[in-house]
Amino acid sequence: xxxxxxxxxxxxxxxxxxxxxxxxxxxxxxxxxxxxxxxxxxxxxxxxxxxxxxxxxxxxxxxxxxxxxxxxxxxxxxxxxxxxxxxxxxxxxxxxxxxxxxxxxxxxxxxxxxxxxxxxxxxxxxxxxxxxxxxxxxxxxxxxxxxxxxxxxxxxxxxxxxxxxxxxxxxxxxxxxxxxxxxxxxxxxxxxxxxxxxxxxxxxxxxxxxxxxxxxxxxxxxxxxxxxxxxxxxxxxxxxxxxxxxxxxxxxxxxxxxxxxxxxxxxxxxxxxxxxxxxxxxxxxxxxxxxxxxxxxxxxxxxxxxxxxxxxxxxxxxxxxxxxxxxxxxxxxxxxxxxxxxxxxxxxxxxxxxxxxxxxxxxxxxxxxxxxxxxxxxxxxxxxxxxxxxxxxxx
Numbered sequence: 001x002x003x004x005x006x007x008x009x010x011x012x013x014x015x016x017x018x019x020x021x022x023x024x025x026x027x028x029x030x031x032x033x034x035x036x037x038x039x040x041x042x043x044x045x046x047x048x049x050x051x052x053x054x055x056x057x058x059x060x061x062x063x064x065x066x067x068x069x070x071x072x073x074x075x076x077x078x079x080x081x082x083x084x085x086x087x088x089x090x091x092x093x094x095x096x097x098x099x100x101x102x103x104x105x106x107x108x109x110x111x112x113x114x115x116x117x118x119x120x121x122x123x124x125x126x127x128x129x130x131x132x133x134x135x136x137x138x139x140x141x142x143x144x145x146x147x148x149x150x151x152x153x154x155x156x157x158x159x160x161x162x163x164x165x166x167x168x169x170x171x172x173x174x175x176x177x178x179x180x181x182x183x184x185x186x187x188x189x190x191x192x193x194x195x196x197x198x199x200x201x202x203x204x205x206x207x208x209x210x211x212x213x214x215x216x217x218x219x220x221x222x223x224x225x226x227x228x229x230x231x232x233x234x235x236x237x238x239x240x241x242x243x244x245x246x247x248x249x250x251x252x253x254x255x256x257x258x259x260x261x262x263x264x265x266x267x268x269x270x271x272x273x274x275x276x277x278x279x280x281x282x283x284x285x286x287x288x289x290x291x292x293x294x295x296x297x298x299x300x301x302x303x304x305x306x307x308x309x310x311x312x313x314x315x316x317x318x319x320x321x322x323x324x325x326x327x328x329x330x331x332x333x334x335x336x337x338x339x340x341x342x343x344x345x346x347x348x349x350x351x352x353x354x355x356x357x358x359x360x361x362x363x364x365x366x367x368x369x370x371x372x373x374x375x376x377x378x379x380x381x382x383x384x385x386x387x388x389x390x391x392x393x394x395x
Contacts, residue, residue, distance in 0.1 A: 244293025
């Protein structure tokens with residue numbers, strides 16, 4: 001058995017080269033950006049007024065003048081006006097260009113207008129209510145980095161810099177494969193000795209966080225059939241994810257069938273609970289994850305290993321784990337990394353993790369109450385104390 005850390009490191013040593021495709025920017029939501037984006041001009045592109053009011057020469061105000069004759073009104077989208085004399089002012093609207101020969105904008109709330117004259121009744125500062133040209137970004141500067149998962153604000157930014165199409169990564173073809181004669185389709189009524197498939201759909205839902213498109217398959221508990229089916233899947237899919245058939249049972253044929261198809265074994269079994277029997281391997285063109293069949297094990301191993309692998313391929317892998325604090329003492333004796341289902345509560349501004357009672361790795365229903373898992377690291381200590389900082393993996 002290898003450690004959790006070693007298992008993840010071995011997985012992340014591998015990668016799949018992703019293709020780049022160009023899509024209309026409005027269709028890129030949730031995709032991973034495959035190019036750097038740069039400002040095509042200064043942002044803002046001019047000294048932009050941020051409040052409705054009047055634009056004045058601040059020096060005159062500083063010299064004591066408080067009442068200004070309104071020379072004209074300039075709206076947003078109008079050509080830049082010019083203040084002809086510093087004793088006057090120009091009415092200006094939010095979003096407009098700061099008029100020439102002016103250096104401050106006074107809000108309507110801070111002045112009174114009577115008969116074409118504006119009187120300022122509060123203290124002001126030079127440059128106030130002006131968003132200066134290039135204050136956010138200069139022309140040519142990086143505005144969005146390759147590897148960013150695109151959200152609505154990013155698409156708005158792409159539109160702002162005139163990017164009608166964006167280069168994004170084409171995600172790998174992923175097959176999610178269940179195994180086990182006890183499984184039936186969700187549309188069927190199971191017999192007393194059968195259960196409906198659920199693991200593969202849970203894995204698929206997790207992968208859709210990355211906008212990965214998946215296809216579902218099933219393999220019966222038969223070695224010859226498993227070998228033939230896996231051979232077909234390896235031809236058509238770059239990433240294969242199995243659920244079940246990797247433990248010590250007499251009908252757990254997946255590792256043997258993978259070996260028969262010349263899939264190299266990188267590791268089999270991790271010193272963790274749940275998820276100990278996990279298998280990982282590869283060919284020159286494929287990455288293969290064979291996850292334990294117990295529902296919580298399948299779910300956890302997808303979060304711990306499959307998602308980080310895909311995120312690394314996409315260039316969006318986070319370097320640091322999220323941290324929380326244990327809300328109570330927890331005892332765990334076996335020398336394994338223990339991933340415990342928890343609820344997260346905000347206690348006086350601190351995120352505290354409290355364990356949930358469950359009935360083992362087969363209790364998939366308990367996951368619906370959990371916020372995620374905390375990792376109790378492999379240690380000679382059997383007591384993990386309240387207040388200890390631990391890694392947290394959100395569901």
